[in-house]
Amino acid sequence: MEKACTTILVGKKASIDGSTMIARNDDTFLPLTPQRFVMRPASKKSAGKLVSNQNGFTAELPAKSFRYTATPNADVEHEGVFEESSINEKNVAMSATESVYGNERALAYDPWVPNGLAEDSLQTMVAPYIESARGGVQYLGKLIAEYGSPEGNGVLFSDKNEVWYMEIVTGHHWAATRIPDDAYAVAANQVAQQQIDFNDGDNYLWSEGIRDFVSQHHLNPDKEVWNFRHIFGTDTKKDRHYNTPRVWFGQRYLNPSIEQDPMSSELPFICHAKRLIGVKDLEYILSSHYNETKYDPLGNGCEADRLKFRPISLNRTQNSHILQIRNNVSSEYAALMWICFGVPSFAPYVPFYTNANDTDSSWSETPLEYDVQSAYWMYRTLSMLVESHHAEFIQDDLDYLKDCRQAQLRLLDEIDDAASNKKGEALTAFLTQQNYQVAAAMRTKAMKMIGHFVTKGLTLSKLTFNMDKNL
Numbered sequence: 001m002e003k004a005c006t007t008i009l010v011g012k013k014a015s016i017d018g019s020t021m022i023a024r025n026d027d028t029f030l031p032l033t034p035q036r037f038v039m040r041p042a043s044k045k046s047a048g049k050l051v052s053n054q055n056g057f058t059a060e061l062p063a064k065s066f067r068y069t070a071t072p073n074a075d076v077e078h079e080g081v082f083e084e085s086s087i088n089e090k091n092v093a094m095s096a097t098e099s100v101y102g103n104e105r106a107l108a109y110d111p112w113v114p115n116g117l118a119e120d121s122l123q124t125m126v127a128p129y130i131e132s133a134r135g136g137v138q139y140l141g142k143l144i145a146e147y148g149s150p151e152g153n154g155v156l157f158s159d160k161n162e163v164w165y166m167e168i169v170t171g172h173h174w175a176a177t178r179i180p181d182d183a184y185a186v187a188a189n190q191v192a193q194q195q196i197d198f199n200d201g202d203n204y205l206w207s208e209g210i211r212d213f214v215s216q217h218h219l220n221p222d223k224e225v226w227n228f229r230h231i232f233g234t235d236t237k238k239d240r241h242y243n244t245p246r247v248w249f250g251q252r253y254l255n256p257s258i259e260q261d262p263m264s265s266e267l268p269f270i271c272h273a274k275r276l277i278g279v280k281d282l283e284y285i286l287s288s289h290y291n292e293t294k295y296d297p298l299g300n301g302c303e304a305d306r307l308k309f310r311p312i313s314l315n316r317t318q319n320s321h322i323l324q325i326r327n328n329v330s331s332e333y334a335a336l337m338w339i340c341f342g343v344p345s346f347a348p349y350v351p352f353y354t355n356a357n358d359t360d361s362s363w364s365e366t367p368l369e370y371d372v373q374s375a376y377w378m379y380r381t382l383s384m385l386v387e388s389h390h391a392e393f394i395q396d397d398l399d400y401l402k403d404c405r406q407a408q409l410r411l412l413d414e415i416d417d418a419a420s421n422k423k424g425e426a427l428t429a430f431l432t433q434q435n436y437q438v439a440a441a442m443r444t445k446a447m448k449m450i451g452h453f454v455t456k457g458l459t460l461s462k463l464t465f466n467m468d469k470n471l
Helices: 119-129 133-147 210-216 228-232 237-254 279-286 375-388 390-419 424-458
Strands: 006-010 020-027 038-040 049-051 058-060 068-070 085-087 093-099 153-158 163-168 174-178 184-187 204-206 317-325 335-340 350-353
Touching: 006 093, 006 153, 006 163, 006 237, 006 279, 020 093, 020 153, 020 163, 020 279, 049 119, 068 119, 085 119, 085 317, 085 335, 093 119, 093 317, 119 133, 119 153, 133 153, 133 163, 133 174, 133 204, 153 317, 184 237, 237 279, 279 317, 279 335, 350 390, 350 424, 375 390, 375 424, 390 424
Parallel strands: none
Antiparallel strands: 006 020, 006 184, 020 317, 038 068, 049 058, 068 085, 085 093, 093 153, 153 163, 163 174, 174 204, 317 335, 335 350
16 A cells, blocks of 8 residues: 555646646655556456455456556565556546545444455556546445445546546545646645535535434534544644645645645645646656755755655655646547656656557566666666765756756657647557657656766765875
């Protein structure tokens, strides 16, 4: 289970180009848990049973599935599948999961189901079978009703029109909020949703019987409101050091004029930025570590402040992704998956068109042992080198990341232009080839920087000695 993720969701009228965007840092337990980026083909025949090697969850898979992208573990045998992030051929994006924690009051009456649908299987069970973001919430809701959940999970869904955030908080209960088109939301390992309006089925969805469950067991601590966070969530010292500061920093970046306490338990879920939000903004937040504040562990504050809060970007962030569904181009090439397999603070996000039938082997065939030919290991190498001489290397790295973003925007514009003249299978084949070219262009830049940092790092050795020429 990924216990330390950070989530951002952006409605289409809140984004700079009319895109919907969902994004998440997939954080694991260790600095090295090799990841892959693969394309799962569509199927019209039964795939048989899915059996989890983590908790024994077992379920029959539907006969028909859509093509979809996935970012699973490389070592499935030991680590489990954990496909984590997808866009399917219907341009439905999904990211699972943001670990959340229900409180003991609610769990006393609806405990976790040990062999229920857990994170390691969740993406595989849902992403290939849904045709809309709302449909994704409803589909997963039915699975939770049937199989139960062994853990608390926040799940992100989007299509070209809607963005949804769903939180599973007990063995069988959940709620989901549609992010308003002109709004954004940030979540970080704590139940995030607040008011659920049971009279507004267009913008809220919930598990059957949840109101009766809360009433029967006297779970609502508020006198007049039905606040999902208060009813099902936690509010602990750990939350105030591990979780709420990350939400605070994301909101601080997008709403700098609003002053809030990083340890507040009442940070809002639905927010409205004063400006429009782009992919670059989500990259900044997901790669952040309390930049330009006294809490930055790489900054110059006192040790107590630098170690006070858990940052967003970590060395154990194994897969950071932004799933973008654009509304200013044809739906046939509107879906982009931006992936960072390095430490987000130091490595670029690489864009891939999801209307493709393959992924570059450097991304899809990640070995378990170090191999710089692999995208995962290459970008981890780059990240390690920058952090090892942070003061000396960080400006070069920032310049490199800026150059990557500029090159990517130029490449995407050229590919979009050429794609407008193609249709069907020819377009899919073209976009597959273009993904190869984007991966190759980014590899060239990364290897050049790795060479630069190694060369420069050799001049920084402390094993040096200058003999006085007069001796």
